[in-house]
Amino acid sequence: MTPSAVAIAIIFGTIFAGAVTGLWAGRRRQMNLEQWSVAGRGFGLILVWLLMAGEVYTTFAFLGASGWAYSRGGPALYILAYLTLAYVVSFFILPEIWEAGRKFSLHTQSDFFLQRYGRKSLAALVAMVGVLFIIPYLQLQLTGLGIIVQVASFDGVGRTPAILIAFVIVAGFVLSSGIRAVAWVSVLKDSLMLIAAITIGIAVPYKYFGGIGPMFRMLLETRAAHLTMPGSTPDKGHAWYISTVLLTSLGFYMWPHAFGSVFSARSGDTVRRNAVIMPLYTVTLPLLFFVGFAALLIMPGLKNGDLALLLTVRQSFPAWFLGVVGGAGALTAMVPAAILILAAGTLFAKNFFRPLFRPAMTDDQVARLAKVMVVAITAVAMYFSIYSSTTLVGLLLFAYSGVTQFLPGVVFGLFWKRVTATGVFAGILVGVGCALLLVVTKHDPWMGLNAGFVALCLNFVVTIVMSFATRPQPDGFAEQVRTVAVVGDAP
Amino acid sequence: MKARHLLQLLPALVPFLAVCFSVPLWDRVYPLVLGLPFNLFWLIVWIPLSSLCLWASYHLRQRGRISPSPPGKGLPE
Numbered sequence: 001m002t003p004s005a006v007a008i009a010i011i012f013g014t015i016f017a018g019a020v021t022g023l024w025a026g027r028r029r030q031m032n033l034e035q036w037s038v039a040g041r042g043f044g045l046i047l048v049w050l051l052m053a054g055e056v057y058t059t060f061a062f063l064g065a066s067g068w069a070y071s072r073g074g075p076a077l078y079i080l081a082y083l084t085l086a087y088v089v090s091f092f093i094l095p096e097i098w099e100a101g102r103k104f105s106l107h108t109q110s111d112f113f114l115q116r117y118g119r120k121s122l123a124a125l126v127a128m129v130g131v132l133f134i135i136p137y138l139q140l141q142l143t144g145l146g147i148i149v150q151v152a153s154f155d156g157v158g159r160t161p162a163i164l165i166a167f168v169i170v171a172g173f174v175l176s177s178g179i180r181a182v183a184w185v186s187v188l189k190d191s192l193m194l195i196a197a198i199t200i201g202i203a204v205p206y207k208y209f210g211g212i213g214p215m216f217r218m219l220l221e222t223r224a225a226h227l228t229m230p231g232s233t234p235d236k237g238h239a240w241y242i243s244t245v246l247l248t249s250l251g252f253y254m255w256p257h258a259f260g261s262v263f264s265a266r267s268g269d270t271v272r273r274n275a276v277i278m279p280l281y282t283v284t285l286p287l288l289f290f291v292g293f294a295a296l297l298i299m300p301g302l303k304n305g306d307l308a309l310l311l312t313v314r315q316s317f318p319a320w321f322l323g324v325v326g327g328a329g330a331l332t333a334m335v336p337a338a339i340l341i342l343a344a345g346t347l348f349a350k351n352f353f354r355p356l357f358r359p360a361m362t363d364d365q366v367a368r369l370a371k372v373m374v375v376a377i378t379a380v381a382m383y384f385s386i387y388s389s390t391t392l393v394g395l396l397l398f399a400y401s402g403v404t405q406f407l408p409g410v411v412f413g414l415f416w417k418r419v420t421a422t423g424v425f426a427g428i429l430v431g432v433g434c435a436l437l438l439v440v441t442k443h444d445p446w447m448g449l450n451a452g453f454v455a456l457c458l459n460f461v462v463t464i465v466m467s468f469a470t471r472p473q474p475d476g477f478a479e480q481v482r483t484v485a486v487v488g489d490a491p
Numbered sequence: 492m493k494a495r496h497l498l499q500l501l502p503a504l505v506p507f508l509a510v511c512f513s514v515p516l517w518d519r520v521y522p523l524v525l526g527l528p529f530n531l532f533w534l535i536v537w538i539p540l541s542s543l544c545l546w547a548s549y550h551l552r553q554r555g556r557i558s559p560s561p562p563g564k565g566l567p568e
Binding site for chain 1: 499500503506507510511512514515518519520523525526527528530531534535537538539541542544545546548549552
């Protein structure tokens, strides 16, 4: 067998094992809308941890982080900081969100807005913006999966067919399973990913430089400026770092899928304890940075930094190991992609289409429409991944500049009585508009600050001003809050 | 109630200061620690330390829930 056949065979074997695990986990239960999207709210600490961890190790971390370490250098460090801080933020807001979810049986982020603010148009806007910005995140996963197929086939499969293959794999995987299946495939994915990251993160620097220390010493001699900010970029200094870390760590749980995954937890305390241990999950991430830095010395001058990790693996290890790494990588794209698509499909069908166009739809019909949307949304993301050349990290940053605009509505919704639906509606519109405008006109970063962060600040101001300018409204969470205060919030 | 909530927030502010706002102080290569550039080393160290800070927040919260509320305050939570 040729090396490419070996590598490809192992990758598809891994994907197959993942799909079988998913089918097995999904088959044991009746799949109604509640099961398919929030698994009947029965996940304990371990499964919630796996599900949320599944969202951390995406293609973004695997190929994107190493890719930015390779092409940008210092600014890539924001990734280590924001993931850590995202859990700190989650510790305080997630249990509150979970509590609201339990009391009012919410499934999605849009349900949360509808319950709190009691305005259909706001809930529909939230659903629409959510779906809109899931697309670049999905595009990231498909692009990553495409890169894996392309590199593992020793460029025998070109970029476009590779992405088409990625599309078929992902859509098939989602349609055949639901969120419970996804959590179990996460187990397989995370174990493989851990093995892959530890092996290559340590072996690559040892093989070429005799250790991690010597590798950095060599980098210091030749590319010292690459290691600190702004690294190899002209415009990503400390102000960019701070604004980006704030934007992304505050926005981490504003993702519709991450927000929705909170509802699958068994108790608010599960979510809280989960947040305490979650930062530890990022501990292997630096290993991926090591590979990106090593690649800079081993194969300088790559046009696309996102290829750095896989090309280094291909050059340094036997083909079967490239297959193992590729397989792990394929799962790290499939699992998050599935989670994203599930969230987007459900949001579109349940929170956008039904309330606005077909109020009479039954839950089963909604579930069916959600499945149709799975294909449609994945196809749109595929279209963009074929025609765009943004780096994987660049895609995620763009997506963050959109979804973080939900933050004022969520935080004020939980902690500020005076906020109004109109205020939040206007804030989201202005925030998203401002972010899009700055990015499209190539003003990101703007005055050294992350464009999404500038938009978020504007969003906060607009939300506050417009809330004061409109009449106070009842708090959709208030009634029940009082009852619970008497009973205590023990799970 | 409010006071205790603020108390829980305190340990959580530490990671924000350490890995976000203070970046000009630690974003440099030297001193190398364990062969790593200082900025990378600093961020890695703060991964477990952030967990520790949250653990502190968690315990402040638990203690507040079990023991009687501070004087002059109402029901826990």
